[in-house]
Amino acid sequence: MSADNEREAREQLIDLAAQFYDQFELGEIPHMSVPTRTKNNIEYDEEKDVWVYGDRESTRSANSVRGARKLLKAVYTIEFLADQLDEGRSSTLRELYYLSESWDNEEAQFSDQDESNQLVEDLEIVSGATREDFHMRPEESGATIMGPLHLREQTRRGEREIHCQKDVGEGGYQIPNNPDTIEFLDCDADFILAVETGGMRDRLVENGFDDEYNALIVHLKGQPARATRRITKRLHDELDLPVTVFTDGDPWSYRIYGSVAYGSIKSAHLSEYLATPEAQFIGIQPADIVEYELPTDPLSDSDVNALESELEDPRFQTDYWEEQIELQLEIEKKSEQQSLASHGLDFVTETYLPERLDEMGVL
């Protein structure tokens, strides 16, 4: 339950501030430790099947003016967040930054937004809570869902029960910033199809793919927002739905798949909250480009570099990805998902997706 998380988040923040008082009382210089957030301090957690931070830590200590100022800012931010949670309000990261200008102590004001963003990330890591638990809203909106899912969303204006096919327009159900306000009431879907582009999402909806195949069509809108990744993970975990990811066939799109499946280095502390390691990649695969003779564009230099860096990324070091990426480097081509239209507008829903889903064991 979301309300519990928020209560807990509030307590953890207060505990953190209390810890500084304890340190003062013990005659210690106040400090807090956070894991080092770099590529070198990322480890694969075999048990949870996600990437997490390793043991390296950085210490924020009041043993310098700079350090003391950092902790002062942390305390002011904790007070703001605790009040915000008390009042059931929320704010964006950008608002927090600007709001600090109204704080009575000038030393506590943030000098730029990177500083306040990083502090909130530190607080997430140290408290084990998420930004959403603090009621910090993202700037980026989540995307949409279309499919046989009936849900209840707790809004500020009361509860709303919405069926994601029957109660929405062609645009679908707009995922709220914090999908933990959603309770799943009933779901007739057999799997999730997360789709990169709006053009393809609209094609699938027009062709009635969600209806015919009991699919939940989640629009990723390019690199997916936190809200989109979170609801995808919850749908997988709570409703036991297989997750499939359908993108263009180029290295940037494989990263979109990666962000659904593995999360990012910058937010490895959130992998358990946002990542769905069981998510499977449907395509466009380099093998599809060859098999279906899709229209292509040549790989650019930056495409080639991105593919080569993926070959070295531990998250892509599987037989499957090595084979596909090496094939792509060999054929030197990429294809968009909408290029399937070269075989007609129904090819994707009548042939391509059913064949791939069958191969993958989803259908």
Next chain:
Amino acid sequence: MSADNEREAREQLIDLAAQFYDQFELGEIPHMSVPTRTKNNIEYDEEKDVWVYGDRESTRSANSVRGARKLLKAVYTIEFLADQLDEGRSSTLRELYYLSESWDNEEAQFSDQDESNQLVEDLEIVSGATREDFHMRPEESGATIMGPLHLREQTRRGEREIHCQKDVGEGGYQIPNNPDTIEFLDCDADFILAVETGGMRDRLVENGFDDEYNALIVHLKGQPARATRRITKRLHDELDLPVTVFTDGDPWSYRIYGSVAYGSIKSAHLSEYLATPEAQFIGIQPADIVEYELPTDPLSDSDVNALESELEDPRFQTDYWEEQIELQLEIEKKSEQQSLASHGLDFVTETYLPERLDEMGVL
């Protein structure tokens, strides 16, 4: 009614193809004329209060192989669009481009997507219909609406009646790609507030601004999609709602206002369909930066260039804009809409917007 537009669009396309036959019969070389689509051929239509194309025309004629190929592509595209309308289907511009690979005549296939995009624009201009009437969907999705509006949307799965406060989650009502499928049933709103950023849109919804001030909050999501501009215009024209635009205080955001109010040079043939010349700019105005002592960033060189080019843009040549832009060049600062949070999270809804709306005569 949308169905009428589509029937008419289909007839106009067929007429255009028929015209080529007539030209053949008369022994003429087939040709079609379209207005020249450049800055030099844009005129202000005093009566309609929008920018439209002037009298200069370019002719596409079959008097060269290149020209003949262009007309062949036009005829193939017309056939595709007419069939699509017959079958009640739709497609994206990108799908059209890829689909041409399946056409039996290789000469009719598009060599790149610019070519197919431009042809569809030519067909819009010549037929007087819109891309939406041809059932060509945009790649970009529309944004969302929150406010006291009850509407009926005609979807492929039947009609949906949706109240944009009571029947939606915190994310609001997702505007469909073609808002002409919407009928407005009932509206208690007094005005439209079109908002650039997601962070500000969420602030207004959290603070209940739509409820307290009977506002329809339309999220622009940066540079607004056609669907967002179209529904804004329809809400203005059909429900007589004043339109106000609320963006960051920088030259790029003034262009967002411009695209709502005046449209763009590239789509001047659509001004009557998409532009709302009566739309008023709320802010952030350079005068607000001074008056409310907002946190600022310095203008970059490209900001200064953009402001100077706006001073020369006929659409910004009013006393109001000249004064504001000159003030901004003088103070050399810009501010984001969320910087209002420096006076507290409620300042925007309790002070700033009510004051501005009162000044503007909207409240």
